[in-house]
Amino acid sequence: MSNSTELVLPSNVIICEVAPRDGFQAVKDWIPTEDKIAIVKKLAQMGVQSLEITSFVHPKAIPQLKDASEVVEACQDLTDIKLRALVPNVKGAERAIDAGIKKLKLMLSATDSHSISNANCVTEEAQNGFLPIVELAEKRGVQVGGSISVAFGCPYEGKVPQERLDQIVKRYMEMGVAEISLADSTGAGNPKQVYEVLGYLRNRFPNMLFTMHLHNTRGLAIANAVAALQQGITNFDSAIAGLGGCPYLPGATGNVATEDLVNTFHEMGIETGMNLDTVIGVAKKVKEMIGHKGASYMLQAGPCSTLHAKPKSQKKVEK
Amino acid sequence: MSNSTELVLPSNVIICEVAPRDGFQAVKDWIPTEDKIAIVKKLAQMGVQSLEITSFVHPKAIPQLKDASEVVEACQDLTDIKLRALVPNVKGAERAIDAGIKKLKLMLSATDSHSISNANCVTEEAQNGFLPIVELAEKRGVQVGGSISVAFGCPYEGKVPQERLDQIVKRYMEMGVAEISLADSTGAGNPKQVYEVLGYLRNRFPNMLFTMHLHNTRGLAIANAVAALQQGITNFDSAIAGLGGCPYLPGATGNVATEDLVNTFHEMGIETGMNLDTVIGVAKKVKEMIGHKGASYMLQAGPCSTLHAKPKSQKKVEK
Numbered sequence: 329m330s331n332s333t334e335l336v337l338p339s340n341v342i343i344c345e346v347a348p349r350d351g352f353q354a355v356k357d358w359i360p361t362e363d364k365i366a367i368v369k370k371l372a373q374m375g376v377q378s379l380e381i382t383s384f385v386h387p388k389a390i391p392q393l394k395d396a397s398e399v400v401e402a403c404q405d406l407t408d409i410k411l412r413a414l415v416p417n418v419k420g421a422e423r424a425i426d427a428g429i430k431k432l433k434l435m436l437s438a439t440d441s442h443s444i445s446n447a448n449c450v451t452e453e454a455q456n457g458f459l460p461i462v463e464l465a466e467k468r469g470v471q472v473g474g475s476i477s478v479a480f481g482c483p484y485e486g487k488v489p490q491e492r493l494d495q496i497v498k499r500y501m502e503m504g505v506a507e508i509s510l511a512d513s514t515g516a517g518n519p520k521q522v523y524e525v526l527g528y529l530r531n532r533f534p535n536m537l538f539t540m541h542l543h544n545t546r547g548l549a550i551a552n553a554v555a556a557l558q559q560g561i562t563n564f565d566s567a568i569a570g571l572g573g574c575p576y577l578p579g580a581t582g583n584v585a586t587e588d589l590v591n592t593f594h595e596m597g598i599e600t601g602m603n604l605d606t607v608i609g610v611a612k613k614v615k616e617m618i619g620h621k622g623a624s625y626m627l628q629a630g631p632c633s634t635l636h637a638k639p640k641s642q643k644k645v646e647k
Numbered sequence: 648m649s650n651s652t653e654l655v656l657p658s659n660v661i662i663c664e665v666a667p668r669d670g671f672q673a674v675k676d677w678i679p680t681e682d683k684i685a686i687v688k689k690l691a692q693m694g695v696q697s698l699e700i701t702s703f704v705h706p707k708a709i710p711q712l713k714d715a716s717e718v719v720e721a722c723q724d725l726t727d728i729k730l731r732a733l734v735p736n737v738k739g740a741e742r743a744i745d746a747g748i749k750k751l752k753l754m755l756s757a758t759d760s761h762s763i764s765n766a767n768c769v770t771e772e773a774q775n776g777f778l779p780i781v782e783l784a785e786k787r788g789v790q791v792g793g794s795i796s797v798a799f800g801c802p803y804e805g806k807v808p809q810e811r812l813d814q815i816v817k818r819y820m821e822m823g824v825a826e827i828s829l830a831d832s833t834g835a836g837n838p839k840q841v842y843e844v845l846g847y848l849r850n851r852f853p854n855m856l857f858t859m860h861l862h863n864t865r866g867l868a869i870a871n872a873v874a875a876l877q878q879g880i881t882n883f884d885s886a887i888a889g890l891g892g893c894p895y896l897p898g899a900t901g902n903v904a905t906e907d908l909v910n911t912f913h914e915m916g917i918e919t920g921m922n923l924d925t926v927i928g929v930a931k932k933v934k935e936m937i938g939h940k941g942a943s944y945m946l947q948a949g950p951c952s953t954l955h956a957k958p959k960s961q962k963k964v965e966k
Contacts, residue, residue: 546944551911
């Protein structure tokens with residue numbers, strides 16, 4: 329039997345930059361509002377089509393994001409980019425829409441244990457709480473996307489059964505949510521699982537748009553992204569300089585770095601609409617500005633398309 | 648059209664631990680011979696079936712490995728493991744066989760520029776130089792495996808054309824070499840390329856055993872390993888604690904860490920014959936012993952199969 333010699337992948341992907349939400353919330357030292365705004369504007373220059381700009385949580389829960397409204401208001405000139413914000417409840421959704429947000433993101437956990445830690449209620453209760461947010465969004469004419477944290481594995485419960493994800497996606501669909509970000513919040517997923525879960529979900533819910541939100545805790549984020557590509561997934565979340573790490577998750581490390589994901593896609597001939605050198609430049613700048621220990625392979629080694637000068641002993645081949 | 652819901656992968660793999668060669672040669676400070684021997688014996692306890700124990704290069708070229716014969720002689724009791732050693736020439740091969748090595752490994756570079764840097768001659772000359780080694784091996788009754796460095800990309804020349812690899816593999820085959828390790832020495836390969844190159848080579852040379860030797864320079868090593876698995880590859884090189892980095896390669900970082908590869912395989916239900924906790928324990932010990940900055944995801948985050956205790960606020964779900 330002859331081996332297949334082509335790996336069929338999508339030709340284009342859309343990356344959503346999530347550092348201003350998932351990255352900043354993990355930074356302990358206060359990032360001044362004007363720095364946050366400056367960073368968002370730098371990120372916008374990378375050519376991203378979508379950006380998760382902040383979270384309208386209660387200021388006491390995540391003080392770092394208490395200036396959410398100011399940041400959003402100051403970024404209303406970024407008309408080429410879809411700005412989305414996380415909202416945990418109706419009050420947060422109202423604040424977000426008032427500030428100018430056109431796309432809300434809902435977040436719940438795949439397991440009850442994680443849901444209790446994160447939202448103080450089990451998954452089903454959390455999801456029921458989304459109904460008034462979805463109604464508000466409809467009334468005010470803004471979009472809503474859903475998400476599922478620890479979708480591929482929970483630090484308390486382990487692997488998440490497919491039926492559990494099925495149930496949650498079905499409920500989102502019934503509410504009219506047509507887009508769900510599947511978050512591998514602690515890097516518990518593996519490529520076989522990602523491939524198979526996505527195959528299952530896409531067969532069950534052919535009209536749902538699934539996005540992959542990957543963390544690199546066990547070094548599997550890029551392999552998982554490739555498995556998702558093989559299932560035709562074209563939407564990915566990532567954070568510049570690998571920022572991030574959920575405050576409620578033991579052992580969580582950064583999101584997959586935007587520059588590493590862009591490098592991977594470009595190396596495989598997949599277009600992102602972004603320029604890798606620009607992205608690496610922004611990563612360096614952001615790292616400097618917030619002094620975060622975040623890191624990426626691109627920041628360390630650089631792209632492999634950068635050729636090195638041949639050593640002087642190379643005269644033989646120069647002839 | 649329904650999405651495929653199974654990623655078909657091999658059920659077993661064989662890992663060759665290469666830290667005592669590829670790892671040690673990158674360590675500047677002298678590792679005492681008794682420490683080298685102690686580390687090899689620790690590595691043997693992990694359940695590896697194959698181990699690249701040293702390199703019989705000229706002591707002036709890599710002083711760290713000048714005790715190759717002593718190390719090999721002291722490890723002759725490891726009869727359950729296939730010990731292989733790198734040999735650059737007939738003299739090295741003789742020393743290796745005299746010390747008790749039963750499997751020699753040949754190494755050349757896919758590109759002329761890299762070959763000049765590494766072996767002071769172009770690829771074809773280097774390969775012609777292997778003939779007397781292969782003849783010696785046959786006479787003395789030991790096995791020979793080949794390898795191709797920078798097989799997926801060269802820091803001086805960039806991507807390596809398939810025809811070039813074809814030529815080198817063909818020549819190895821004509822010499823009677825039946826096993827070739829394809830080394831992505833600077834992490835220049837990507838999963839699409841790895842999948843397609845392996846598909847091509849396996850169709851062209853169905854009787855050749857191909858091994859993947861991956862470095863994680865751009866964070867793609869594990870994704871590349873998965874692409875190789877998808878082509879039915881079952882032999883992988885890796886180094887404990889991610890040690891390694893070729894002294895002749897600009898920007899090269901460590902080999903993919905054995906513990907990260909074992910975790911990946913086990914998570915996908917692929918057997919390695921090794922116990923992950925034991926492997927992580929050995930990685931910690933080796934890192935301590937040689938004070939190397941080498942690192943891995945498993946050393947930092949641990950396996951995701953280790954569940955965390957639920958926070959005390961979890962009473963709701965406990966009921």
